[in-house]
Amino acid sequence: MEIKILGGGCPKCHRLEAVTKEVVEELGLEAEFIHVKSMPEIMAYEVMTTPALVVNEKVLSSGRIPSREEIKSWLIDLKK
Amino acid sequence: MNIANTIIDLLQSGLGGLAAYLAAHVLLCLLPAFFIAGALAALMPKEAITRYLGRDAPKWISYPASALGGFVLAVCSCTIMPLFASIYKKGAGLGPAITFLFVGPAVNILAISFTGVQIGMDIALARVILSIVFGVTIGLLMAWFFRKDDAAHAEKTNNNNLFSGKAKIPTHTIIFFVLLLGTLLAGTLQIGLFRNVLFEFTVPGSWPLKLQNYLDGLIPPDPSLGIEGVSVHGLFLIILLILIGLSAIKGFKDIYEGFSTWTYITLGLITLTLIAASFFVATADQGLVIGFNGRLISETLLLAGVWWMMAKKFEENQRQEWLWETWRFVKQIIPLLLVGVFAASIARALIPAVWIQTLAGRNTIWANLAGVIFGVFMYFPTLVEVPVAQTFLSLGMHRGPLLAYLLADPELSLQSILITNSVIGKKKTAVYVILVAIFSTLAGLIFGWFIR
Numbered sequence: 001m002e003i004k005i006l007g008g009g010c011p012k013c014h015r016l017e018a019v020t021k022e023v024v025e026e027l028g029l030e031a032e033f034i035h036v037k038s039m040p041e042i043m044a045y046e047v048m049t050t051p052a053l054v055v056n057e058k059v060l061s062s063g064r065i066p067s068r069e070e071i072k073s074w075l076i077d078l079k080k
Numbered sequence: 081m082n083i084a085n086t087i088i089d090l091l092q093s094g095l096g097g098l099a100a101y102l103a104a105h106v107l108l109c110l111l112p113a114f115f116i117a118g119a120l121a122a123l124m125p126k127e128a129i130t131r132y133l134g135r136d137a138p139k140w141i142s143y144p145a146s147a148l149g150g151f152v153l154a155v156c157s158c159t160i161m162p163l164f165a166s167i168y169k170k171g172a173g174l175g176p177a178i179t180f181l182f183v184g185p186a187v188n189i190l191a192i193s194f195t196g197v198q199i200g201m202d203i204a205l206a207r208v209i210l211s212i213v214f215g216v217t218i219g220l221l222m223a224w225f226f227r228k229d230d231a232a233h234a235e236k237t238n239n240n241n242l243f244s245g246k247a248k249i250p251t252h253t254i255i256f257f258v259l260l261l262g263t264l265l266a267g268t269l270q271i272g273l274f275r276n277v278l279f280e281f282t283v284p285g286s287w288p289l290k291l292q293n294y295l296d297g298l299i300p301p302d303p304s305l306g307i308e309g310v311s312v313h314g315l316f317l318i319i320l321l322i323l324i325g326l327s328a329i330k331g332f333k334d335i336y337e338g339f340s341t342w343t344y345i346t347l348g349l350i351t352l353t354l355i356a357a358s359f360f361v362a363t364a365d366q367g368l369v370i371g372f373n374g375r376l377i378s379e380t381l382l383l384a385g386v387w388w389m390m391a392k393k394f395e396e397n398q399r400q401e402w403l404w405e406t407w408r409f410v411k412q413i414i415p416l417l418l419v420g421v422f423a424a425s426i427a428r429a430l431i432p433a434v435w436i437q438t439l440a441g442r443n444t445i446w447a448n449l450a451g452v453i454f455g456v457f458m459y460f461p462t463l464v465e466v467p468v469a470q471t472f473l474s475l476g477m478h479r480g481p482l483l484a485y486l487l488a489d490p491e492l493s494l495q496s497i498l499i500t501n502s503v504i505g506k507k508k509t510a511v512y513v514i515l516v517a518i519f520s521t522l523a524g525l526i527f528g529w530f531i532r
Contacts, residue, residue, distance in 0.1 A: 008161070008162075011408055015336070015404075039161065039162070039165060039502065039503070042162060043162070043165055043166070043169065047162065047166075048126075048130060048162060048163050048166040048167075048170075048171075048243075049126055049130075049153075049162060049163060050162050063126045064126075064401075065401065067397045
């Protein structure tokens, strides 16, 4: 599983990364984390607001930090 | 006069400015403003505004929506650039994107409330109205100058569902914002309804007067230089403010782990401080006069409303995000602001008033242009432009050029010009910068002419 955090290094992005990492550990998943910071690369996705969470090239959330439960349900769905 | 004396004078001037500033301005204005900014960042569904910024949105909707978006969404600088780039490349196009970029930094809630309290409501209002009018005008002009590019752009833009969100702002969120805005207005507006003392009593004793004399000796008020001095009331509030800062470090840092005892202590202290600041307090020969006024009653009711809504109407993670965002703003802005105020107060003692008066004492084109150019080359962190402007004002700068400076400073720092350049390219950036410079100069000139 490839998890990308989009965002120019603002505190929210770090927070999103931390929360997602915790969920990944809790579910015992194998995941690679990539922090995308450059604006053109971010703009290649369908997002307008950062931080955004992208898993396997699919945008799951943007402009907010989703709750732990939300992230958990997304990751479980994607694992299937 | 020897060097040591000069340095002591300077430090005194800096500390005096800082203390007066903390007591008079930070509290009733900045404390609520930080919570509003935090709430805008945390509780406002962004899609409620971006849905009006799509490619197919008609002009009369997309431009006002961009201006509103600037106010609501721009509270976080890390959100503004991707939004700007999206509106430009995938949404409504260059014009609305420019409007959004222009309005954002100038009309944020922190900057406006702060300008109003420290410099005057006339300048604050002028800042809001002119920023919105100019934001839309400059956006329209840019769209017209580069209409060919924009048309080509629109054709390349594929249909996308970026802007198709259908979110609405929930009613309870709107009421919550009204209450928050109410605490800010009730705390800062200098009108009879809030000011008039309904009844008062005196705490007898000679200590208040002694303490006041001591404070005046420590930080001598000097109205001619705009140095306010610190009252007994102010000293009490400064102490409370320091306590808030200390408990917030423990209470807000790990807010995502849940509300701790320290969180409640911090929120309690903030409430106490806002209420304590609303009382009318004066020192007299017989003791300390304490008066109840409309401000006290309205602040108490509004705060009760805010906390009740927060407890009943919002979910756990929304409460946490709100406090976290608020704390993030405080951490990001307050340290720079304190240094800025201190430095600006020292500068007030160093810069000869004659310089400022010769350069910008009258409302001329050159004086306004000087204000704009100073704004471009001096990069001050968010909000620091306000104490800097106040220093200029007390040194004799005309209010016209002062407004020109305040409009240009947040828009045109070298840093923001570079970032804009990376999104829309050199030519468009150059035109944008020139337009902003011209409009800010004109704004100062017109405003200065009006208030004469």
